[in-house]
Amino acid sequence: MLLKTLATFLSAALLATAASSALAGEVVVSAAASLTNAFKDAAQSYEAQYPGSKVSLNFAASGVLLQQIVKGAPVDVFASADQETMDAAQKQGLVLAADRHDFVGNSLVLIVPHDSKLDIKRLDDLAQKNVTRVAIANPASVPVGRYSEGALKKVNLWDSVQPKAISTQNVRQSLDYVARGEVDAGFVYGTDAAIVKDKVKVVLEIPLDTPVTYPIATIKGSANAAEAKRFVSYLQTAQAQAILAKYGFKKP
Amino acid sequence: MDIAWTALALSLKVAAWATALNLLLGIGTGYLLARARFPGRDLLDALLTLPMVMPPTVLGYYLLVLLGRRGTLGIWLQEHFGINLIFTWQGAVIASTVVAFPLVFKPARAAFEAVDGQLEQAARVLGISEMGIFFRVTLPLAWRGILAGVLLGFVRALGEFGATLMVAGSIPGKTQTLSVAVYEAVQAGQDDAANMLVLITSAVCIVVLLAAGRLAPGRIVHK
Numbered sequence: 001m002l003l004k005t006l007a008t009f010l011s012a013a014l015l016a017t018a019a020s021s022a023l024a025g026e027v028v029v030s031a032a033a034s035l036t037n038a039f040k041d042a043a044q045s046y047e048a049q050y051p052g053s054k055v056s057l058n059f060a061a062s063g064v065l066l067q068q069i070v071k072g073a074p075v076d077v078f079a080s081a082d083q084e085t086m087d088a089a090q091k092q093g094l095v096l097a098a099d100r101h102d103f104v105g106n107s108l109v110l111i112v113p114h115d116s117k118l119d120i121k122r123l124d125d126l127a128q129k130n131v132t133r134v135a136i137a138n139p140a141s142v143p144v145g146r147y148s149e150g151a152l153k154k155v156n157l158w159d160s161v162q163p164k165a166i167s168t169q170n171v172r173q174s175l176d177y178v179a180r181g182e183v184d185a186g187f188v189y190g191t192d193a194a195i196v197k198d199k200v201k202v203v204l205e206i207p208l209d210t211p212v213t214y215p216i217a218t219i220k221g222s223a224n225a226a227e228a229k230r231f232v233s234y235l236q237t238a239q240a241q242a243i244l245a246k247y248g249f250k251k252p
Numbered sequence: 253m254d255i256a257w258t259a260l261a262l263s264l265k266v267a268a269w270a271t272a273l274n275l276l277l278g279i280g281t282g283y284l285l286a287r288a289r290f291p292g293r294d295l296l297d298a299l300l301t302l303p304m305v306m307p308p309t310v311l312g313y314y315l316l317v318l319l320g321r322r323g324t325l326g327i328w329l330q331e332h333f334g335i336n337l338i339f340t341w342q343g344a345v346i347a348s349t350v351v352a353f354p355l356v357f358k359p360a361r362a363a364f365e366a367v368d369g370q371l372e373q374a375a376r377v378l379g380i381s382e383m384g385i386f387f388r389v390t391l392p393l394a395w396r397g398i399l400a401g402v403l404l405g406f407v408r409a410l411g412e413f414g415a416t417l418m419v420a421g422s423i424p425g426k427t428q429t430l431s432v433a434v435y436e437a438v439q440a441g442q443d444d445a446a447n448m449l450v451l452i453t454s455a456v457c458i459v460v461l462l463a464a465g466r467l468a469p470g471r472i473v474h475k
Binding site: 061063064066067070133138140141165166167168169180181182 | 316320321322338339417421422423424436438439440441442
């Protein structure tokens with residue numbers, strides 16, 4: 001009796017999975033962690049505009065997303081937070097180069113917890129003795145980590161700040177550590193800081209030699225190429241751009 | 253390859269400390285729950301087993317909120333002892349201890365329950381103190397069962413990932429354990445480093461599991 005119930009349950013569960021994976025018009029979008037809130041919003045309005053369509057969003061650090069695609073993850077669209085990661089994807093023939101374009105821009109900021117008592121106003125201040133922990137995303141896989149490393153190296157501060165670095169997996173983890181007050185300061189994008197305005201304070205917008213721009217492209221051999229293209233071009237529309245701007249993303 | 257050996261050394265250190273703590277805690281609570289009768293005993297048992305069924309991320313979140321700079325316990329430790337556990341290897345020890353605890357506690361309780369009460373009674377009749385009975389009769393009889401649990405707890409602590417990453421972060425040489433180093437290497441696409449790390453981890457775990465197998469209660473021939 002119990003076995004029979006179990007068998008019924010299992011086959012029902014299997015059928016449900018099979019049915020959902022066969023859903024037509026589903027686009028899998030791998031997007032940089034910093035796009036989380038904006039893309040959830042944009043995907044909703046896309047689904048509203050094209051009834052029957054479904055956008056599945058997969059967020060992580062751009063480098064992590066690239067590794068997933070390299071290993072054969074069934075992704076249709078890739079949006080990276082830097083050119084370097086997309087360049088790597090293009091070089092390995094993973095994306096359709098003809099489709100690639102920059103769709104938003106962002107800024108790199110230094111943030112502190114809202115109740116911070118430390119005097120942090122400039123990058124030099126991070127070298128102070130009483131600053132003990134600075135959240136910096138891992139430069140090996142996270143674009144914001146590379147931007148931060150570059151900014152610190154440019155003013156010869158990397159060697160003095162690096163020992164204080166709390167290496168994070170993506171920009172949102174840095175944001176979370178600062179918001180919880182576990183670190184004294186952190187490097188995130190302007191759009192991230194804006195999400196938890198009540199918990200973090202932006203003390204500095206860091207000027208960069210190469211501005212932060214986000215490229216997007218469809219994946220070569222995507223099973224839903226037409227849908228993927230439609231989603232990418234939707235992001236160019238005034239409606240989608242307005243949503244992205246609402247979260248603080250700039251024109252590329 | 254330096255990173256691999258540093259990570260292995262750190263993992264072993266963290267797992268050893270976590271196991272030492274769990275040895276004491278597991279024996280203490282295991283004995284208590286095997287012998288003492290008190291209201292809420294089943295509830296306590298369930299609570300102590302919770303880390304085994306709960307996702308490590310949930311445990312990591314609890315620990316982060318509790319031990320962090322703004323956590324109740326974190327503030328208290330900071331004020332009274334100047335201790336801060338987040339982003340330190342000691343924090344990784346706490347995370348591993350909590351996650352591996354049920355694996356030590358459960359077998360310990362079962363082992364104590366399996367000890368023949370008549371033997372303890374005989375010792376009591378012979379005039380041995382309660383303390384003496386515990387250390388000279390009960391503990392030696394339960395030891396194999398406890399040790400098998402301790403070894404499983406050690407391997408679990410060695411492989412701990414989720415809670416550790418949340419509490420201790422991933423600082424190379426300081427808090428980057430083997431499992432975290434594997435994660436970082438894979439994420440960065442450094443497959444060579446990842447291959448090396450997973451081979452080391454697998455080898456260490458196999459050795460410990462073989463040792464645990466030899467000590468399992470089933471191997472005791474005469475009872």
